[in-house]
Amino acid sequence: MPSAETTTEAEEPDPGNYAAARLRLLTGAGDTGPPRRAALAGLTDRWLRALFTTACRSTGVRGAALVAVGGYGRGELSPRSDLDLLLLHDRHTDPAAVAALADRLWYPVWDLGLALDHSVRTPARARATAAEDLKVHLGLLDARTVAGDAGLVTTLRTTVLADWRNQAAGRLPELHELCRERAERQGELRFLLEPDLKEARGGLRDTGALRAIAASWLADAPREGLAEARRTLLDTRDALQLTTGRATDRLDLQEQDQVAAELGLRDADALLRRVYEAARTVSYASDVTWREVHRVLRARSARPRLRAVLGGRRAEPERTALADGVVEQDGEAVLARTAKPERDPVLVLRAAAAAARSGVPLSPAAVRRLAAAGRDLPVPWPPAAREEFLALLGAGEPVIAVWEALEAEGLISRLLPDWERVRCRPQRNPVHTWTVDRHLIETAVRAAALTRRVSRPDLLLIAALLHDIGKGWPGDHSLAGETIARDMAGRIGFEPADVAVIATLVRHHLLLAETATRRDLDDPATVRAVASAVGTTSTLELLHALTEADALATGPAAWSAWRGSLVADLTGRVAALLAGLEPAEPELTPPSADQERLAMEALRTGGPVLTLRTGTGALREGPDTAEPGLIGAELLIAVPDRPGVLPAAAGVLALHRLTVHSADLRTAESPADPAATVLLLNWRVAAAFGALPEETRLRADLVRALDGTLDIRTRLAERDAAQPRRRGITPPPPRVRVAPAASRSATVLEIRAPDAPGLLHRIGRALEGAGVRVRSARVSTLGANAVDAFYVTSADGRPLPGDIAAGLARALEQALA
Structure with a gap:
C-alpha cells in the first residue's frame, strides 16, 4: 500500500x-x-x-x-x-x-x-x-x-x-420521509419572506436528495433548469455569507438588500424573485422524481406476482381514456398515441383540465411535448379552449399541481403573457402566505368551492385568477389590474359585457372587505357608495364570493367569522338598495337595558362602571372566533362624560393585552338632570394571551387611569422596550387620510400604522388633544399593520370643515410618528 x-x-x-x-x-x-x-x-x-x-x-x-x-x-x-x-x-x-x-x-x-x-x-x-x-x-x-x-x-x-444501489428500495423511502419532515419544519422556500436556502423545501438539501436518487439508478430528476437553479441558490448563499460574515443559510430581511447588491440585482424583491424561481424548479423536480421513485418501487413489488399470473409474459401498461387525446397511464395523465399537438392547439388545455378533473398529475413528458410541438392558440381563444380553461380552474385543489407542471415548461406565460409579471413575485405583507401567482391560483381553488352560490361561476373563476394581476405593475394594483383583466378576458374569448363585469370585479375586489371593516354600515352613505361602484345585483353576488375566496386564499389572519358576518351584512344592505329599498337615515337608537343600567350606576357613583361578557350572543357585531387562539368578548363601559376617557380606556385595554376590533361611543343624558351626561363605550375585544381579565381589575385600572395615578404611557413604553426588535427593520411611517364622501354625518379618518401595544391609546390622546369627538371606530389589524377608521365630529356634532379635517390628519400623523 x-x-x-x-x-x-x-x-x-x-x-x-x-x-x-x-x-x-x-x-x-x-x-x-x-x-x-x-x-x-x-x-x-x-x-x-x-x-x-x-x-x-x-x-x-x-x-x-x-x-x-x-x-x-x-x-x-x-x-x-x-x-x-x-x-x-x-x-x-x-x-x-x-x-x-x-x-x-x-x-x-x-x-x-x-x-x-x-x-x-x-x-x-x-x-x-x-x-x-x-x-x-x-x-x-x-x-x-x-x-x-x-x-x-x-x-x-x-x-x-x-x-446504496442495492438498498435503494429501503433507503429511498427513508430519505423521502426525512425530506418531508424537514419541509414541515422549515416550510416552502419559494413562499417564505426569510427563507432558509439549505433546509427549506426546494433548497439545497433537496438538490442533494435528487443527486442521491440519481446515484441509485432508480430514477432521475428532470434536468431542465435544475443545474442553474442549484447554482442560483449556491450563489445567493455565498453572497449572504460574505455580506454577513456568518455561517448562515437564512436570508433574513435585513440582509436582502445587501445580498442583492452583492449579486448585482436591483433590489431585495428582485433577489427574492430569483430565489423563488430557483426553488420552484427544485420543488417541481423533487415532486416529479419522488413520484417516479414510488412508481418504480410499486412496480418492483408487484412484478413477481404479475409474472406468475401472466406466465412470464410482459404486461402492457393499462391506459384509460380521460379526454380526446389524453389517457391515464401509471397514475399520470399522458398524451394518447394518436394525439397531435402540432395540429390541435386546444390539446394543452384539454390535457390539463382532464388531469385536474381526474386528480392525477400531468406527465412531465407530455408537458414537454406540448411545449415543443404545440401550436399557440388564436386570439381570441375559441370557445372550446375557454371551456377547457374554466374546467381546469373549477377542478379545485388538483389544479395546483397541474398548473405547476405547465409553469415548468413555460406554457402558462405562452397562454397568458401578462402572467409573467406576477410569476414568483414576493409579497412583503406577512398577512400573505403565498407569492402573487400562487395566491391567484389558491383564490381560484377557493372560488371553485363557491361556484354554486353564484349565477355566473365562469366569471367568478376568471376574476379569482386575475384579481391581483396588477401587482406586477406600478401604482394601485386594482386600477392596473382592471386594465390588464380587460385585455386578458378578451383574449380568453369572453363577450364585451362579460369582460366589463370581470374588470369591475378586479377593480373592486377589496371594496366589500375594506368597507365592512372600516366604515359605519348604518350610515346610508356607506351603502350608497358600494352600490354605485358595483352597479348590479349579479355583480354584487360575484363580488361577495370573490371577497371570501380572496381572503381565504390570503392567510389565516385575513378572514374570520367576524369579518365574514360584516361582509355579509354589507352585501345584504347593498342588495336591498339595488332592489329599490333606500337605506334609512341613521337615527340615534335608545340605549339598551344594559347600557341604561350602567349609565345610572355611573351617575350614582360618579365613576366608571363596566361589564365584560363572552359568548356569541354577546357578540352580534364582534369576533366570536375573530382569530385563531383569541377569546372574544363584549366590553361595555359607562363613565360620567369628561375629557380623556377614550385614551384612558384604550390604554387600560392595551395594558391587559386586549385586542380591540371595534368601538362605538355615544352619550346618554340623565332623566333627572339633562345637564348630567354619561359616555357609553361599546368595545368588541379579544384576549391575545390566556383568559380574559377580571372585571374588577379592569375597573380598578380604569379608575386609576382617569385620576392620573396610573401612568399608562410609561407602562406601555416599558413593555414596548422589552420586546425584541429585528435588526435593520424600519416600519413604514403612519399615514392618516380623510376619506372623501364617506359619511354625511361625520368626518372619517383612515389611519394606517404599524401595529403596536397602545396604538389606540395614542390615537385617542391625539384626538382628545385636537378637541374633536369620536362617534365610533372600526379597528382592524392586518399582519403587522393596524388599519383603523374613526368617525369624528366637532363639539356640536357636525362633520369637520375640509381644512380643519386635513390639519387634523397631519397632526395625527405627527403624533403617531
Whole structure:
C-alpha cells in the first residue's frame, strides 16, 4: 500500500499563507459563483494536503487518507462552509498513531476559526456507520480524496455506492420521509419572506436528495433548469455569507438588500424573485422524481406476482381514456398515441383540465411535448379552449399541481403573457402566505368551492385568477389590474359585457372587505357608495364570493367569522338598495337595558362602571372566533362624560393585552338632570394571551387611569422596550387620510400604522388633544399593520370643515410618528 508521503505534494503547511490566500479569494474582484467555490476548494485541498503530509511524517502513519465528504467532497465551498472531513485509516494502523495524526490535522483547522465536521474511521467502520445513519451514507456518496491513499478511498466509494444501489428500495423511502419532515419544519422556500436556502423545501438539501436518487439508478430528476437553479441558490448563499460574515443559510430581511447588491440585482424583491424561481424548479423536480421513485418501487413489488399470473409474459401498461387525446397511464395523465399537438392547439388545455378533473398529475413528458410541438392558440381563444380553461380552474385543489407542471415548461406565460409579471413575485405583507401567482391560483381553488352560490361561476373563476394581476405593475394594483383583466378576458374569448363585469370585479375586489371593516354600515352613505361602484345585483353576488375566496386564499389572519358576518351584512344592505329599498337615515337608537343600567350606576357613583361578557350572543357585531387562539368578548363601559376617557380606556385595554376590533361611543343624558351626561363605550375585544381579565381589575385600572395615578404611557413604553426588535427593520411611517364622501354625518379618518401595544391609546390622546369627538371606530389589524377608521365630529356634532379635517390628519400623523 503506498504511503502518504508518496501520494501527496511536499508543501509546508503555513496557516498564515492559507488564511491570506483565502481572504484574497473571497474579497477580490475575480471570479464568483462556481469558479470561486472550486478555487476555494482547491486552495483548501492544497493546504490540507501539505498539513496531512507533514502530520504523517511526524507520526509515522501509513495507510491513511484524508477524505472530503458532502459539499466539500463535491468541490463546492461557500465562504463559511463547514469542512466535512473523514480521516480514513487501515485497520492495522496503530490507534495511538491515528489519534496523534488526527490531532495534527484538526487543531490547525480550529486555530483558523474554520468550522469542522470530522470523523476518524476504518473503511469497514465507515461502511457500517453509513448503514446505520442515512446522513452519513449520503455524505459518503460524494467522498473525494484530498490526501493520502487514494486506493483506500476508491474502495470505500465503490462499496458505499454499491450498498446504496442495492438498498435503494429501503433507503429511498427513508430519505423521502426525512425530506418531508424537514419541509414541515422549515416550510416552502419559494413562499417564505426569510427563507432558509439549505433546509427549506426546494433548497439545497433537496438538490442533494435528487443527486442521491440519481446515484441509485432508480430514477432521475428532470434536468431542465435544475443545474442553474442549484447554482442560483449556491450563489445567493455565498453572497449572504460574505455580506454577513456568518455561517448562515437564512436570508433574513435585513440582509436582502445587501445580498442583492452583492449579486448585482436591483433590489431585495428582485433577489427574492430569483430565489423563488430557483426553488420552484427544485420543488417541481423533487415532486416529479419522488413520484417516479414510488412508481418504480410499486412496480418492483408487484412484478413477481404479475409474472406468475401472466406466465412470464410482459404486461402492457393499462391506459384509460380521460379526454380526446389524453389517457391515464401509471397514475399520470399522458398524451394518447394518436394525439397531435402540432395540429390541435386546444390539446394543452384539454390535457390539463382532464388531469385536474381526474386528480392525477400531468406527465412531465407530455408537458414537454406540448411545449415543443404545440401550436399557440388564436386570439381570441375559441370557445372550446375557454371551456377547457374554466374546467381546469373549477377542478379545485388538483389544479395546483397541474398548473405547476405547465409553469415548468413555460406554457402558462405562452397562454397568458401578462402572467409573467406576477410569476414568483414576493409579497412583503406577512398577512400573505403565498407569492402573487400562487395566491391567484389558491383564490381560484377557493372560488371553485363557491361556484354554486353564484349565477355566473365562469366569471367568478376568471376574476379569482386575475384579481391581483396588477401587482406586477406600478401604482394601485386594482386600477392596473382592471386594465390588464380587460385585455386578458378578451383574449380568453369572453363577450364585451362579460369582460366589463370581470374588470369591475378586479377593480373592486377589496371594496366589500375594506368597507365592512372600516366604515359605519348604518350610515346610508356607506351603502350608497358600494352600490354605485358595483352597479348590479349579479355583480354584487360575484363580488361577495370573490371577497371570501380572496381572503381565504390570503392567510389565516385575513378572514374570520367576524369579518365574514360584516361582509355579509354589507352585501345584504347593498342588495336591498339595488332592489329599490333606500337605506334609512341613521337615527340615534335608545340605549339598551344594559347600557341604561350602567349609565345610572355611573351617575350614582360618579365613576366608571363596566361589564365584560363572552359568548356569541354577546357578540352580534364582534369576533366570536375573530382569530385563531383569541377569546372574544363584549366590553361595555359607562363613565360620567369628561375629557380623556377614550385614551384612558384604550390604554387600560392595551395594558391587559386586549385586542380591540371595534368601538362605538355615544352619550346618554340623565332623566333627572339633562345637564348630567354619561359616555357609553361599546368595545368588541379579544384576549391575545390566556383568559380574559377580571372585571374588577379592569375597573380598578380604569379608575386609576382617569385620576392620573396610573401612568399608562410609561407602562406601555416599558413593555414596548422589552420586546425584541429585528435588526435593520424600519416600519413604514403612519399615514392618516380623510376619506372623501364617506359619511354625511361625520368626518372619517383612515389611519394606517404599524401595529403596536397602545396604538389606540395614542390615537385617542391625539384626538382628545385636537378637541374633536369620536362617534365610533372600526379597528382592524392586518399582519403587522393596524388599519383603523374613526368617525369624528366637532363639539356640536357636525362633520369637520375640509381644512380643519386635513390639519387634523397631519397632526395625527405627527403624533403617531
